[in-house]
Amino acid sequence: MTEQRMAKPTVTSADVARAAHVSQSAVSRTFTHGASVSEDTRRRVMQAAEELGYRPNALARSLISGKSGIIGVLVAYLDNQFYPGVIEMLSKALQAKGYRVLLFMTDQGDQDAVVEDMLQYQVEGVVMASAHLSSQLAQQCADNGIPVVLFNRYIATSPANSVTSDNLEGGRLVANFLADGGHERISYIAGFEDSSTNRDRESGFYKGLAERGMVCHSRGVGAYTQSGAAAAARELFASRTPPDAIFVANDHMAFAVMDVVRHELKLQVPEDVSIVGYDDVPQSSWQAYDLTSVRQPAGPMIEATIEILLEQINRKDVKRKAAVLPAELIVRSSAKKPKV
Amino acid sequence: MTEQRMAKPTVTSADVARAAHVSQSAVSRTFTHGASVSEDTRRRVMQAAEELGYRPNALARSLISGKSGIIGVLVAYLDNQFYPGVIEMLSKALQAKGYRVLLFMTDQGDQDAVVEDMLQYQVEGVVMASAHLSSQLAQQCADNGIPVVLFNRYIATSPANSVTSDNLEGGRLVANFLADGGHERISYIAGFEDSSTNRDRESGFYKGLAERGMVCHSRGVGAYTQSGAAAAARELFASRTPPDAIFVANDHMAFAVMDVVRHELKLQVPEDVSIVGYDDVPQSSWQAYDLTSVRQPAGPMIEATIEILLEQINRKDVKRKAAVLPAELIVRSSAKKPKV
DNA sequence: GTGAAAGCGCTAACAA
DNA sequence: TTGTTAGCGCTTTCAC
Numbered sequence: 001m002t003e004q005r006m007a008k009p010t011v012t013s014a015d016v017a018r019a020a021h022v023s024q025s026a027v028s029r030t031f032t033h034g035a036s037v038s039e040d041t042r043r044r045v046m047q048a049a050e051e052l053g054y055r056p057n058a059l060a061r062s063l064i065s066g067k068s069g070i071i072g073v074l075v076a077y078l079d080n081q082f083y084p085g086v087i088e089m090l091s092k093a094l095q096a097k098g099y100r101v102l103l104f105m106t107d108q109g110d111q112d113a114v115v116e117d118m119l120q121y122q123v124e125g126v127v128m129a130s131a132h133l134s135s136q137l138a139q140q141c142a143d144n145g146i147p148v149v150l151f152n153r154y155i156a157t158s159p160a161n162s163v164t165s166d167n168l169e170g171g172r173l174v175a176n177f178l179a180d181g182g183h184e185r186i187s188y189i190a191g192f193e194d195s196s197t198n199r200d201r202e203s204g205f206y207k208g209l210a211e212r213g214m215v216c217h218s219r220g221v222g223a224y225t226q227s228g229a230a231a232a233a234r235e236l237f238a239s240r241t242p243p244d245a246i247f248v249a250n251d252h253m254a255f256a257v258m259d260v261v262r263h264e265l266k267l268q269v270p271e272d273v274s275i276v277g278y279d280d281v282p283q284s285s286w287q288a289y290d291l292t293s294v295r296q297p298a299g300p301m302i303e304a305t306i307e308i309l310l311e312q313i314n315r316k317d318v319k320r321k322a323a324v325l326p327a328e329l330i331v332r333s334s335a336k337k338p339k340v
Numbered sequence: 341m342t343e344q345r346m347a348k349p350t351v352t353s354a355d356v357a358r359a360a361h362v363s364q365s366a367v368s369r370t371f372t373h374g375a376s377v378s379e380d381t382r383r384r385v386m387q388a389a390e391e392l393g394y395r396p397n398a399l400a401r402s403l404i405s406g407k408s409g410i411i412g413v414l415v416a417y418l419d420n421q422f423y424p425g426v427i428e429m430l431s432k433a434l435q436a437k438g439y440r441v442l443l444f445m446t447d448q449g450d451q452d453a454v455v456e457d458m459l460q461y462q463v464e465g466v467v468m469a470s471a472h473l474s475s476q477l478a479q480q481c482a483d484n485g486i487p488v489v490l491f492n493r494y495i496a497t498s499p500a501n502s503v504t505s506d507n508l509e510g511g512r513l514v515a516n517f518l519a520d521g522g523h524e525r526i527s528y529i530a531g532f533e534d535s536s537t538n539r540d541r542e543s544g545f546y547k548g549l550a551e552r553g554m555v556c557h558s559r560g561v562g563a564y565t566q567s568g569a570a571a572a573a574r575e576l577f578a579s580r581t582p583p584d585a586i587f588v589a590n591d592h593m594a595f596a597v598m599d600v601v602r603h604e605l606k607l608q609v610p611e612d613v614s615i616v617g618y619d620d621v622p623q624s625s626w627q628a629y630d631l632t633s634v635r636q637p638a639g640p641m642i643e644a645t646i647e648i649l650l651e652q653i654n655r656k657d658v659k660r661k662a663a664v665l666p667a668e669l670i671v672r673s674s675a676k677k678p679k680v
Numbered sequence: 681g682t683g684a685a686a687g688c689g690c691t692a693a694c695a696a
Numbered sequence: 697t698t699g700t701t702a703g704c705g706c707t708t709t710c711a712c
Contacts, residue, residue: 259627
């Protein structure tokens with residue numbers, strides 16, 4: 001009989017126990033963090049485990065312990081570089097805390113199914129960074145006692161926690177900066193009109209303008225897409241009174257606006273028109289754009305997310321939280337600076 | 341005694357069975373895809389489930405069925421927009437096939453621990469898109485009978501499958517294009533020198549140059565980072581004989597090179613120097629860069645990845661596969677075009 | 681510190 | 697088609 005290499009004989013804790021001449025529970029204890037095992041037992045178990053190639057089955061562990069160690073993360077799209085950055089930081093931070101990320105990408109359609117799937121996999125918490133988000137989904141998690149954090153968005157009527165930057169203040173900062181820059185026809189290009197980020201940025205912007213006795217000169221909607229933003233920009237400039245400054249609801253769209261302004265309309269930035277974005281994604285500091293933008297503090301936002309999540313995973317009684325982190329205007333060359 | 345709303349009473353299939361006056365297995369069958377249940381039973385079970393808020397426990401199901409429905413995905417970084425795009429497509433495609441993605445982000449350090457973690461969670465397959473990757477990790481999965489696909493990289497000596505674009509041919513295309521463009525001092529900026537992508541792109545490039553009786557004029561190393569690429573570019577131009585064309589090992593670095601060339605060195609692209617990248621990430625078509633680049637067919641690469649993965653999940657006997665998809669030069673304005 | 685025993689919630693034979 | 701019976705691999709009392 002020739003020896004054949006078969007894949008995966010699935011070695012269990014019982015196999016290890018047998019080989020180490022101890023009970024199966026001793027093996028379990030050896031691989032459980034705060035368990036009490038004698039040094040001698042531990043050594044024998046470890047050696048047997050090594051020899052057999054034993055690896056604890058996390059699924060079985062989760063089943064009995066009731067803790068899966070999995071956090072569900074839901075994102076709509078990754079075109080806007082803000083989100084990949086968030087995924088990367090979030091994922092690393094959760095890994096460092098001993099959790100794993102079950103990632104779901106989805107646009108509107110199948111959100112229900114996705115949340116259902118997450119719950120079936122017994123996630124201990126959920127982070128949602130999807131733009132369109134019915135409050136019902138967060139509710140569904142809440143009903144199951146699973147903490148949810150809405151990242152970079154919130155729903156006032158929902159039981160879900162939220163972590164955002166101070167979009168209201170961010171919008172205000174931009175208004176003041178552009179007013180200080182001596183602009184007279186300041187326009188706005190919106191993202192999704194019904195998203196909380198857009199609503200807050202826009203109303204903070206209007207409030208800031210009002211404080212300076214100004215109103216928004218004209219307005220377009222880009223729906224957080226580059227093609228949408230480009231179209232909106234063309235329209236604004238088709239007017240008899242084109243803007244001399246545009247606040248674009250996020251950087252991702254602002255790049256498209258800058259491209260249209262420079263390459264299609266042959267205008268100078270910021271001489272002919274100032275552009276300001278929101279997010280301060282890495283590309284904003286690329287020389288080709290050098291975009292003045294409001295920085296969303298991704299690092300602190302991630303920290304807050306994880307803190308809220310872990311706190312609520314550990315004691316279920318915690319109240320809904322809404323973390324709002326300070327926004328900061330990063331001045332670059334895409335917008336005229338105030339003359340001092 | 342006041343009625344209190346407690347979270348999560350954990351309703352099991354047994355609870356549903358009791359409420360529906362059927363056996364627990366009837367409940368299981370109702371929720372198992374190809375099971376035989378009478379219409380009557382199904383209805384009663386579904387109704388009871390609905391009322392109780394029952395949701396099958398996927399972990400328990402996985403434990404007994406031996407199929408977790410989870411694919412582990414390992415990525416090093418998401419700065420380079422090529423990877424977010426891949427994650428998005430891969431994730432959506434796997435979801436569509438009924439799998440879930442367990443995402444791990446890691447640079448070199450803790451790769452061992454990550455792979456270990458994946459295996460403990462009983463992933464059915466693994467996709468690795470990490471640049472630095474010891475062949476040992478793939479081996480470890482293979483030993484456990486878990487199919488692995490190296491995405492956008494390969495290791496000749498490893499049992500792991502791989503999916504790449506034809507980097508060799510891609511490099512050759514660039515060499516010919518630049519030679520046709522009449523350039524005389526053609527340089528190269530490398531990524532990680534020991535990565536398979538860099539090796540193939542570079543040697544294909546050299547081969548292409550050789551075919552035209554040329555050699556690489558000068559060479560720098562950017563290590564796939566923008567700061568590295570910028571430094572390399574500065575060095576190339578500090579020479580008495582600066583290049584009149586540069587092939588940069590990927591787009592992500594090429595943007596940084598273009599920024600240095602234009603904004604620090606005040607040179608015109610492509611009049612003074614032509615720039616060509618690799619990947620054709622979305623930003624390459626942004627007007628500010630309009631970068632000539634070699635397109636990696638992300639869609640087909642994802643399809644191949646999933647096909648290989650599923651095939652090997654279903655029958656364990658399948659041989660190692662290496663899919664190499666055609667690369668295509670996308671001509672834009674960052675490099676002089678051949679005079680016809 | 682250790683082993684025996686009882687499940688976690690579910691699927692998968694097996695009879696009926 | 698249905699219910700009964702074993703477990704999947706593990707953690708966790710509970711006596712010892």
